[in-house]
Amino acid sequence: MKFARAVPGMILLLALAVTAAPSASQMIEGPDGPVEFVGLQEWTARELFDAIQELAPELPFHACAAVMERDLGFADAAAMSYRTTGSDEVYTVVVGVEDATRVRPRTIGSDTLILPEALESLKAFAGENPGLLSLAAQVLYVRGDADRTAEVAERTGVDAEAFAEVWSLLDRADRRRDDRLALELLARDSSWETREVAAFVLSNFADRDATWHALVLSLTDPQGRVAAMAAGVLRGLTVTGDSPSPVDWTPAEEPLQALFDGTNPWHFATTLQVLVATDIEPEFGRRLARERPDLLLAFAGAEHRGTRASAIAFLQAISGKDFGTDVEAWTAWIHGQPN
Template identity: 60%
Template sequence: MRSLRTALGVVALLVATASPGLGQVIEGPDGPVEFVGLKEWDARDLFDAIQELAPDQPFHACAAVMEMELGFAEAAAMSYRTVGSDDVYTVVVGVEDSAHVRPRAIGSETLPLPDTWQTLKTVAEEDSYTLSSAARTLHSRAAAEWIGSDPDALAEVWALVDGASSQEDRRFARELLARDASRSAREIATLVLGNFVDRDASWRGLVLSMTDPEDRVAAVAGSLLQGLIYSDRRRPVDWSQAREPLLAHFGGTNPWSFDLVLRVLVATEVDPEFGRQLARERPDLLLAYAGAEHRGTQAPAIAFLMAISGEDFGTDLEAWTTWLNGRSDSGRSVGE
């Protein structure tokens, strides 16, 4: 996923604090830089390599360098404004091994679109910010005033989406996602899925869309889910039929949104046994997040571990690792 976020270095400047952990933190040009998920690379060596390759590029845009120049399978760099400081805290996630990176397969067709869909597609191609804002506020429209988009443009997109709410639209959205080669067609199909979140399949489809090889499709899915988990449409979801896309996320596909996936699973009351299967099959990135020093990175991982385990080991990464390995502190297998 390189075309948008990695190339442009999209940064979220959010309020954040830090907590004790095992992340590799060094001082960067604008404040602390924490490297999460590294195995072969040392944080200092990686930092120096990035600076040498792109000395004039803002460090928060380093994900593109990591992927294109240094051989990382996936990378993400997210920056946060630290409370009470002018510093920016940057979290860099590096996925070195491509073995479990699984972007979704995309189709090769160009399906004809109904008029409403064609108008939405034009918005996707000409005003991606408004489309993403409409996705985030689709189920919480009163919050739109905080987004910063043109209210008339937002209202137009909402009206178009509202007009694509039949069961035929639902089926067509799924067909586009499976068969269409156009990025913008998959963007609007993902947005239309937001009309059908009374169905578990739509939640699962959104998580699948977050593994799309085109960043803008993944971003629309993420915006929808971000809004949904804080709306009155949030509810328990059966995730068992989304095993492969979820394993793709746990394996490092789209590290920009791994924390969101964890928050979605907790918010929708993932079945603990299914969650344990995911965590034990792909534990590395989850444990890397749980051991991060940055609280905003660490907290979703620990909340997920608590939800699937019934345990509360707090920030004790060694205890969580022991639990994930299926052993209790006494040496007995968990569940014995």
Template identity: 75%
Template sequence: MKLLRAMPGLVVLLAVTASPSVGQVLEGPDGPVEFVGLKEWNAQDLFDAIQELAPDQPFHACAAVMERELGFAEATSTSYRTMGSDEVYTIVVGVEDATRVRPRSIGSDTLVLPEALESLKAFGEEHPGLLHMAAQVLYVRGDADRTGEAAGWLGIDAETLAEVWRLLDRADRRRDEGLAHEILARDVSWQTREVATLVLSNFVDRDPAWHALVLSLTDPMDRVGGMASGVLRGLTASDVSLRPVDWTPAEESLLALFGGTHAWGFGTMLRALVATGITPEFGRRLVRERPDLLLAHAGAEHRGTRAPAITFLQAISGEDFGTDVDAWAAWIDGQPD
């Protein structure tokens, strides 16, 4: 299944499959709507409330209504379209417990960027959305033929995508690795933090870059979290084996993500943890602390939503309970503190 476009909102895929599980699926105006992660809310009541508040708004845009009007601490909605069909399958994730949603603090400084990073930022401003699209196909970087193929999927000019790679190549390893971390810690501009997050892709041979990427997932600005999600997707989308990463220094950020912070990037984060060989012991520690959202995803009817959660559980447990969420919950409950 190849990703053609993966921006928050509407995602177009070559195929969408689902099989019976425990998701709460209702028939929406444009196709099935599946609700994931609900606790106090009933799916039908939430569906009706969204329809009443925003009757003309497509369901892939309902997250704002859930957060602003209905009191959700975090919400995300994504629609998947099967090629050749007008029907869409929408996943709505709702996080009701505000104590688990912990966006990171941002700084108040305005840092001066070197010419290479300033040029990358300006290029992104000139081509809105381009840097996000480029992040998601980082696995083709350095391969002209695959860059052309990816540009075709994304509906952009191959030379424009190649220019993003050239601008990234101009970043200075000695100076800009530390600067990217400093920007994320101190800079008030979300546009600058967004660019710094993309630049981190140059330095993933070192663990701190991976830690900073999951920290960026918790950024209070969705565009920065979206960039981090795109970079993680782009780094882990190919079949190339990635080196193991020690994730323990990023425990605070990971717990925030397992609690529901930036729920849109949850599956991507899980795939990155598995791809970089998270140790089972540390993974079990995270799950013991924050099991609910993981189990909710594992119980989704939509295959693409549940697969990363089940794969993660298999990786840290050595077990395979498939889509049996009760069995996974019992396994988690049986883990020692």
């Protein structure tokens, strides 16, 4: 593990330097293509790459996040791979969060609640068809459209009838009662399988701000499958042809602060995309950026276009300005905001 070093008398200067600019992304050539490291503080890209390769030479490099957390002392980490069309080259973006105080997963409940038949059926279906509910969450926009469902089924290699069964089970959720139950399950139930299904059921209630708040809170769930389901539902709800209604995000400030600090960086880009799609109130967005700028600016400064796009779109939405990819300008703007 790397440790910070400070020369006596230079601590204030170092602190100001950290405040003034985010850590720049670092790029090296990996075994399958470029590897970009985002958010590093004490580690250099070369040191980290070599350490991962030494510890787990048999693993594909995009599986490095577990090694970073388990063996190298990172508080949280993520690694996303992108394949270039028509090429075998893989572009990997690695996000590292070194400061443990910035990672604050939500506390899960300790209860075991009784599920109504509709949710129990969904839970059983999810167990029998691993991954299908997560995929369905991301393509909620085809729900109720047989032709588009068939197109997605062909593209993903999933039987269209399987999607139809998912939609049928989801339709059975009681719209007068199961929104409150799903929220309660996410808050209190100890079973990650139950919380995963509850997050999926909330896709029925996109017209309620509490749904969006609960899904964002679930992005900080310590069980990755629950967080992934919440992220899938959020993407599915914002990719629809119709823009979602504006959401008042102030009641979800605590989980949003945790995500901006670096909790579960796998889903930080999704968080930013959802906030923009639901018309986050600019002043609230400016407060998030001002109080927790590091990861946001690190994403904005990424070389990978897909990684930086969500951060820049968020900054544009809350500022009304367009500094493009000029991270120094965005940094100056954020630190020029009044407290």
